[in-house]
Amino acid sequence: MTTRTATVPGLAGQVLAGYGDRVRLHDLYDEAGASVYHDLAAVDTTEIRELLRSVRAVPGPVLELAAGSGRLTLPLLALGREVTALELEESMVALLRDRLAEAPAGIGARCTVVQGDMSDFQLDGTFAVVVLGTTSVSLLDAEGRAGLYAAVRAHLRPGGRFLLSTVDVAGADEDDLDLEAVGASGRRYRMIEHWRAGQEVRRVTILPAERDTPQDGPVLALTTSIRVLPPDDLVRELASAGLRVVARHSLPAASHRHTGVLLEAEAA
Numbered sequence: 001m002t003t004r005t006a007t008v009p010g011l012a013g014q015v016l017a018g019y020g021d022r023v024r025l026h027d028l029y030d031e032a033g034a035s036v037y038h039d040l041a042a043v044d045t046t047e048i049r050e051l052l053r054s055v056r057a058v059p060g061p062v063l064e065l066a067a068g069s070g071r072l073t074l075p076l077l078a079l080g081r082e083v084t085a086l087e088l089e090e091s092m093v094a095l096l097r098d099r100l101a102e103a104p105a106g107i108g109a110r111c112t113v114v115q116g117d118m119s120d121f122q123l124d125g126t127f128a129v130v131v132l133g134t135t136s137v138s139l140l141d142a143e144g145r146a147g148l149y150a151a152v153r154a155h156l157r158p159g160g161r162f163l164l165s166t167v168d169v170a171g172a173d174e175d176d177l178d179l180e181a182v183g184a185s186g187r188r189y190r191m192i193e194h195w196r197a198g199q200e201v202r203r204v205t206i207l208p209a210e211r212d213t214p215q216d217g218p219v220l221a222l223t224t225s226i227r228v229l230p231p232d233d234l235v236r237e238l239a240s241a242g243l244r245v246v247a248r249h250s251l252p253a254a255s256h257r258h259t260g261v262l263l264e265a266e267a268a
């Protein structure tokens with residue numbers, strides 16, 4: 001489903017306006033966005049090392065929420081664990097299933113893929129570790145997060161850990177952060193994040209790098225809104241949902257204005 005370009009704020013909105021009616025604007029995770037997300041995710045190693053270190057400390061089956069196309073799922077499987085990967089979008093589930101089918105025999109077989117909503121799920125059994133990486137907690141509103149925490153508690157084994165990452169965003173002079181990224185395919189993308197200090201949501205828009213954009217024909221642009229959930233706020237929110245944070249690990253910064261944190265929580 002396409003989204004209206006007029007809804008995109010700041011620099012990305014101006015760039016899109018320049019392309020006029022050539023723009024095809026989609027959600028980053030829909031059927032058009034999934035392949036671009038996957039292209040970028042395939043070269044993104046953010047938080048994998050820190051996450052695996054924390055998972056290794058707690059033996060047993062792993063539940064991964066918002067698994068996407070498997071950026072974290074495959075490394076989790078490589079630890080030798082049974083992994084249940086839950087993902088909302090059909091397009092992402094299809095990409096994940098394809099990757100698992102291509103993985104060496106014995107790896108894919110240890111993964112159960114479930115299409116479902118992380119804010120409201122009921123699975124058979126309990127898990128030693130529940131993982132929610134890539135700042136994906138920020139995709140849920142307060143009601144969704146309350147549902148998530150209740151479902152996580154219901155699926156955690158005694159002594160189990162809930163591992164989730166979040167990002168703090170520092171105020172800057174500029175509202176727009178304009179970056180270039182290269183996907184696994186070699187394609188170059190322009191990523192523009194729009195956020196002003198105090199705003200609850202940052203808007204990320206991805207479009208082809210300017211020098212790679214053809215003179216005519218459609219221009220695919222993808223956009224997503226991400227809530228800003230500073231780690232201290234999230235720790236308080238988790239505590240009131242009965243999940244006590246027992247460790248915080250710094251993650252390498254994605255840019256000068258982002259600070260990533262991996263939180264480890266257990267049932268209080």
Ligand SMILES: C[S@@+](CC[C@H](N)C(=O)[O-])C[C@H]1O[C@@H](n2cnc3c(N)ncnc32)[C@H](O)[C@@H]1O
Nearest residue numbers: 029041066067068071087088089092117118134
């Ligand atoms: C930032 S991506 C992360 C994907 C993957 N973990 C990675 O590192 O590449 C967020 C994922 O969450 C999925 N998602 C969004 N809302 C969801 C929900 N309510 N329940 C489950 N998955 C959801 C999106 O479709 C997307 O695949």
